[in-house]
Amino acid sequence: MTWSSEVTVMTFGTKIPRSVLVVIYTADLLVLMMERAGWPGFWQSVTGSIDHPDEPLIETAAREVLEETGIDAAQYRLTDWGIENRFEIYKKNLSRYPEGVTHNEERVFGLELPEIAPVRLEPTEHLAYRWLPWQEAAEATPSWSNRDAILLLPQKRSKRA
Numbered sequence: 001m002t003w004s005s006e007v008t009v010m011t012f013g014t015k016i017p018r019s020v021l022v023v024i025y026t027a028d029l030l031v032l033m034m035e036r037a038g039w040p041g042f043w044q045s046v047t048g049s050i051d052h053p054d055e056p057l058i059e060t061a062a063r064e065v066l067e068e069t070g071i072d073a074a075q076y077r078l079t080d081w082g083i084e085n086r087f088e089i090y091k092k093n094l095s096r097y098p099e100g101v102t103h104n105e106e107r108v109f110g111l112e113l114p115e116i117a118p119v120r121l122e123p124t125e126h127l128a129y130r131w132l133p134w135q136e137a138a139e140a141t142p143s144w145s146n147r148d149a150i151l152l153l154p155q156k157r158s159k160r161a
Contacts, residue, residue, distance in 0.1 A: 015049045015096045017104040020061045021085070022046040022078075023149050024071065024111045029157060031137035031150055032119065034068065034126040043130075043140045045149070047106075061109040069129075070120030076113050081156060083108035085145040108149045110156055 023045045024032040036042040048064030050057070058080060062073040085106040119129050132140060138150040 014098050016051075016053065017049070018057075019047060019049045019104055019106045020057055020064060020109055021106050021146060021149060022061045022065055022073075022109045022111055023146075023153065024065065024069065024113065025134065025153055025157075026113050026115055026131070027157075028115075029134040029153055030116060030131040031134050031153070032069070033130055033132055033137050033140055034121065035128045037123065037125055037127050040127065042142060044143055044146050045141070047146075049104075057107045058109070061107075061111075065111060068122055068125055071111070071113075071117055073111055076111055078109060078111045079156075081108045081110055081149070081152070083149065083152075085148075087145060106145055108145070110149075110153075112157075 031045070033043045033045065036044065046061075046064050046068050048060060048068070050060045051063075058078065061080075062078060065071050065073045065078075085108065087104055087106065116131050121127075121129060134150055134153045138147045141147050141150070
């Protein structure tokens with residue numbers, strides 16, 4: 001069963017298994033990492049699911065950045081890295097999805113800031129944040145997809161227009 005066919009059986013309050021990962025970083029490759037509120041010790045970049053099946057992923061990325069950090073992505077360089085990840089949903093989160101859904105599809109984006117920006121956390125989602133050098137940020141996250149995206153930063157940074 002694919003996520004698009006699962007959308008038809010969703011009920012109010014369930015998540016669509018299609019999401020974004022947004023690595024927020026500075027020109028000198030400091031990466032914003034946030035600690036999950038429901039999972040102390042779990043550090044990650046911005047993540048979030050689409051709100052409806054037709055929501056463009058770039059809009060999801062910009063919305064999630066604003067909701068989770070207070071940063072307006074329209075003021076900076078938000079880029080689609082063209083990377084798709086498929087991963088098994090953590091068992092503790094399965095109840096948030098339609099019955100039978102076990103995997104999520106994730107699109108990776110980067111948001112480059114010229115320097116560290118003020119961050120306003122949503123306390124129901126994150127406990128704390130920190131800006132780390134890219135190598136340390138990659139080591140700090142238990143998420144393989146987040147780690148792999150952060151490790152691409154020097155390559156993605158060198159491809160700037």
